[in-house]
Amino acid sequence: MNRIFSINPEDAWPDFPLRSYARLDHHEPDDLTTAQEAVFSFDAVDAGWFGFPLNERMDLGKPVDTRDEMRDFWSQLFKGYLGPPKDPFDEMPIYNIEVTSKKGDRYWDVLIAFGEEDWLDIELGDTGRFPVDVYGSLLAAPVIAYLLSLLQVTGDTAAALSNAFDVDAWPDAADGDVDAILSGVGTIDMLAMYDIGQGSAIGLLDSSETARLYFDLGAGAYGNRQTRPRPLRFCWRGSPSIVLSHWDTDHWAGENSDHGARARKWLAPRQYNLGPRHHAFAHRILKNGGTLHIWSGAPGKVRSISNGPGQTLSIKRCSGTSRNGSGIACYLDDDNCQASWLLTGDAGYGEIGAGPAYTLTALTVPHHGADMSHKGAPPAAMALHARLFYSFGPDNKHGKTSISHPTAVAVTAHDGAGWRHGAWSLTTPAQVVAGGDVLATASHSNGANLAVHLESAVAGWTAAPAVPLSTVPCVSACGTKHGCTSNVIQA
Ligand SMILES: [Zn+2]
Ligand SMILES: [Zn+2]
Structure with missing residues (x-):
């Protein structure tokens, strides 16, 4: 290792x-x-x-x-x-x-x-x-x-x-391999955003609250290592695969503290100019007996799979040129509810473009709420019930800059598109629990309060699911000896 x-x-x-x-x-x-x-x-x-x-x-x-x-x-x-x-x-x-x-x-x-x-x-x-x-x-x-x-x-x-360090030494995944990862997921009832600190990890859960697919498996690392919950383990009882939105560390680093994440199937975009750490991570997946499927879909390319009656799961290659903007976005359309969910990774809305078939009832804000205003505007909130997810670590920081996610620019833009931010201040967001349409993984410190983890959160298709889903994270039934640690308490 x-x-x-x-x-x-x-x-x-x-x-x-x-x-x-x-x-x-x-x-x-x-x-x-x-x-x-x-x-x-x-x-x-x-x-x-x-x-x-x-x-x-x-x-x-x-x-x-x-x-x-x-x-x-x-x-x-x-x-x-x-x-x-x-x-x-x-x-x-x-x-x-x-x-x-x-x-x-x-x-x-x-x-x-x-x-x-x-x-x-x-x-x-x-x-x-x-x-x-x-x-x-x-x-x-x-x-x-x-x-x-x-x-x-x-x-x-x-x-x-x-x-x-040349990703052209990695073979392309066959379309059949990509489809195999997306199919067999079954009917999805809930979207879970896990509190993993600064980063992103999302689970698509079935009616038994079993994760059937992960979209990113991130965690706080480096300057944001303290935002990572300890211990941090995911649920593997449904043998889910992992789709990586892009190769940034905060989207895969949750693997290193979770033995259950080994020997899984990983689907990742072919992104050029990856450095030593990403090659070492690809090596780690393969050495641990996992498989790595590199999707080379051209910008704008979509692959869709029907899972269960009336649900379609799609991945789309984003059209940007940076690592954040050229990854994979994921969306799920439900014909029965006439509703869609959009998972953005770190790509801006303009880099994702069209895709979801219906009104969005769950949306993950790009790049942890960073200022992405130069990469397109948020979609308007149209549904009677919808959830807007922000994934970030408590008091996250970026080097010695004054930047912290989510930013006032991103929050203001989403608020302006009709997403209700409840108790959040638009100029100094994320210092309290928001309410409204917003579910967030953390609250920052201010003069009165310490920074806190808010734990994991879920959304349903047309209404908030009941919580707590699992009062104690699953132990023996989790697919690993130690069980998972994510406590889903927000909806
Ligand atoms: Zn990124
Ligand atoms: Zn990120």
Whole structure:
């Protein structure tokens, strides 16, 4: 196992890499054109580790050899051979480097110029003038280091790095494999948004409250690790598969604390420019005996499956260019109730486009309530009864910026589209339980109250289901020895 996934903070990769090769993983806010500050998260590997004797598959002086080695490696893993020789992923020192920058400081112009496809050479030191946070695992506290230089890698080294982490070494899922994951889900009665901290994990539940499919299996990680409930385990008694909306860590990190999540079927979009941590996660799924099905549907492509009488489950490839905007959205149409649910992941509404057949009675707000106003406007609330879900961690933060989800911009936009936000202030949202149409996973601190988890929440097709659904989370019947931990108490 790669230490980046370790549960115990003391098992994390130690200290920080003096020199690393990295890809820009994400930045917050999404729109940098109007931003005054932002956090840039880098997916980094210690530069000294590449090449013989530490790593025989990835020789940065030999781009073609590296490509051939990695294609051979992944082809063996995807065929189900769990022990390909010279496995680079367990010993790869992966770090998350978070750089918070303000417009006008010495790195801002450099940082906003990098694209997801670029490789960077990052030098860090013990002393300096520009502190950054370095994480050696999903759940470890950051080590403070100082940014000494940030350069773009070019030439053979850049080509070799792109070949070392190349999703084209992963095979396309056949349409039949995609359909097999979506079918057999049966009739869905409830949508559950799990309180997993900062991130997203949604379950589609049948009439016995059994999860039949997960859309994302996220959890708080890195700077938001403290928002993750401990322990965190999901319900596996129905042997559900997982559809990943996109490859961002906060949408899959719930896997690392839940043995039940191993050996499952995962369906994920083919997204380019994935860095070391995502390749290590794909490796982890396959090494644990799970299967990974990479859907290469073109932007706008839909696959729909009829499940049960009058229900259609669809996935749609979003049309954006960023990782958030180019993933999978999911919707469910119920002919009997003339109602639809839309699960957005982190894609903006304009990047999802049309899809659901009926009036929305459940909607998940994109990207945890981040400011996505540049990516389209929310759909109008039309149903007599509907639920608007916000998934975020209590007092979540993004580097050292002042940004926290949900944002006033997103809440105001949804309120303006007719979604009733109850007791929430539109300018300082999420400091109390909302009521109205809103179900949220947390409340933030303010002068009077501490930040709290609000636990998991469910919606039905045309009315709120009864809660508590399970006064105690299921134990023995959960499909794993320990049982699940999610307490569904909101509807
Ligand atoms: Zn994302
Ligand atoms: Zn996210």
